[in-house]
Amino acid sequence: MSSDNFDKILASASPSIGSPAVTSSDFAIRLRNVTKVFRIYARPQDRLIQMATLGRVRRFREYPAINGVSFDVFQGETIGIIGRNGSGKSTLLQMIAGNLQPTSGTIEQKGKLYSLQLGTGFDPEFTGRENAYLGATILGMSRSDVSAKMESILEFAGIGEFIDQPVKTYSSGMYARLAFAVAAHLPTEILLVDEVLAVGDLAFSQKCMRFIREFKSRGTLLLCAHDMGSVMALCSRVVWVDGGRIRMIGETKEVCDEYRKAIELEGDSTAELKFGGRRGERPPEIPPAPDHRAEILRTSSLANEIKVFDFDDDAAWIGHRAGSIVSAGLRNWAGLPVTNLAGGENVVFEIKAKAHLDLERPILGFTVRDRHGQVVFADNTFLTYRHDDIVVRAGETIVGRFAFQMPYLPTGDYGITVALATGNQAEHIKQHRVEDAIFFHVLSSHVAKGLMGIPMQSITMETVQELSA
Structure with missing residues (x-):
């Protein structure tokens, strides 16, 4: 060209000179009853016939791609x-x-x-x-x-x-x-x-x-x-x-939670997938307490302040319900429930479920998400028991325990979703997944970047003498 x-x-x-300036308003974009209808022709020649007859002969069908959309x-x-x-x-x-x-x-x-x-x-x-x-x-x-x-x-x-x-x-x-x-x-x-x-x-x-x-x-x-x-x-x-x-x-x-739920429901090949419970509200935000060590906390590996809330047995759930999760929670190394953590300590996350029907190859797992819904960390029992043909009989209770070091987390609210499934990692049936079954709140943190900080077993720095050849 x-x-x-x-x-x-x-x-x-x-833009032409003298065009009106943009006026200030509380909205940037406003849509009111917006509809877009496309004409769909069965054959290419139908489009020519439509044009040749000046619209007197209708050779198309209308497809409303957008229908009556309004929002600001x-x-x-x-x-x-x-x-x-x-x-x-x-x-x-x-x-x-x-x-x-x-x-x-x-x-x-x-x-x-x-x-x-x-x-x-x-x-x-x-x-x-x-x-x-x-x-x-x-x-x-x-x-x-x-x-x-x-x-x-x-x-x-x-x-x-x-x-x-x-x-x-x-x-x-x-x-x-x-x-x-x-x-x-x-x-x-x-x-x-x-x-x-x-x-x-x-x-x-x-x-x-x-x-x-x-x-x-x-x-x-x-x-x-x-x-x-x-x-x-x-x-x-x-x-x-x-x-x-x-x-x-x-x-x-x-x-996003409702959208994912709809996709899972539409993708399920049976008519037995169920929903229930209520979507829980996060606990009221607790403002970080003033601390004269704030500068030290921001630049060192000192502890978080983490407040853990109880398991919500009425939280929103999805699943076929051949089994149900009856409890979940964080425990210390001695097996006692914990409500306050500092990050870096050894903890056990315990999930307890009861079988209503026989459960073949059960999987217990959990996912920790931040307030934006981003996955911070997650795990399940499949890899550990992938070669074991475990069957939990109706009426029996199964308990899964995950032992790990609690990571350091940025300040904010977090939710733990717990799940019971049957099958394997690639193909499984959701039996009971409880959304945001447990909340916890991080009041203060030294973690400034990333989704979490990893507890370090050792950090060293030393000078070394290079041997000359």
């Missing part, structure tokens, strides 16, 4: 959009981005928006460099400003000489690299991210996550993803789209 033609396109993409995204908020393939998530984001027009309803936007969606946002005939200039110009940057940042964009993307090749020749990973590199250098106020985190290598994915976390502190983020870990780690609220409609909208962990 000639530079003259490309410069004309840049000029037409620039507030300024500075991070919203997750989840749902199965084909539920309408990407169509919804494409309408918010302006790549598709709704059939009916309204979408309001307050602020400069940039969309990170594979297959959209870039002109496939333009080179990566040309697309970077075009995207930046649409958001109001001058060509000279983009040129000043181009070296940094190239370094972030890391695609080398491919920056001057047409985007249509890029792999999905290269496309994602360029998209993130451009987004990181634009004056964006609203960022849409659609499944882009699923591509690329580990190093680049970590770089993208660092950028997204930094963007969260200054902008509005809509994240569409199948990775529940990313959604729970980043989002304050979640919209669950199912069949083109909003099935649920609310607090992240609550919506």
Whole structure:
């Protein structure tokens, strides 16, 4: 493409002088009764017949990809959009981005928006460099400003000489690299991210996550993803789209838990999977007590302060209920229940279950999650007893015990989910899984990075004398 033609396109993409400034409001995006209907033609020639008859002969059926969706995204908020393939998530984001027009309803936007969606946002005939200039110009940057940042964009993307090749020749990973590199250098106020985190290598994915976390502190983020870990780690609220409609909208962990439950129910081949209990509320947050040792705690391996709450036998559960978990809890090395921990000590986590029917090859396990729903650590009995054909008869009780050193944990709330299953690691039947059966609260901690700190058996440092040859 000639530079003259490309410069004309840049000029037409620039915002017109005198355009109204963005007004301040409490929302960044507002959707009201948004519907998108696609026309589905059974045969290619039906489309021609429809056009030739000027619509007098109807040769299509209507497919409502999005149907009557309404919600607000507030300024500075991070919203997750989840749902199965084909539920309408990407169509919804494409309408918010302006790549598709709704059939009916309204979408309001307050602020400069940039969309990170594979297959959209870039002109496939333009080179990566040309697309970077075009995207930046649409958001109001001058060509000279983009040129000043181009070296940094190239370094972030890391695609080398491919920056001057047409985007249509890029792999999905290269496309994602360029998209993130451009987004990181634009004056964006609203960022849409659609499944882009699923591509690329580990190093680049970590770089993208660092950028997204930094963007969260200054902008509005809509994240569409199948990775529940990313959604729970980043989002304050979640919209669950199912069949083109909003099935649920609310607090992240609550919506993600219900979504996972629905997926498990739909994936179960029998009609015997049951649900019950109530979703427990986390205990009220206990503010960390002032401590004159705070600086020492932040820079040393001194103990956490961990408050452990009792087993909730009325917590939300799922399973076939051929057996039930009747109790679970942390105990010290002497077998006595503990309600306070300091991190680093030897503990035993005990799960007790009762069989209502015969249980063949039972598995007991637990999962510890933080307040975002991220798994901190987990384990089960399968590996230890994988070669044993254990059968627990109806009416019998089985007890599983896990002995370990309690890790050091960052401050905050944690939940322990306990589970009883039968079968093996790959193929098993959930008999009774109790969500957030136990809560515990970490009041203070020296752990500043990562999900947890590991108790060290020994840490040494010494000088050594190198022997000369």
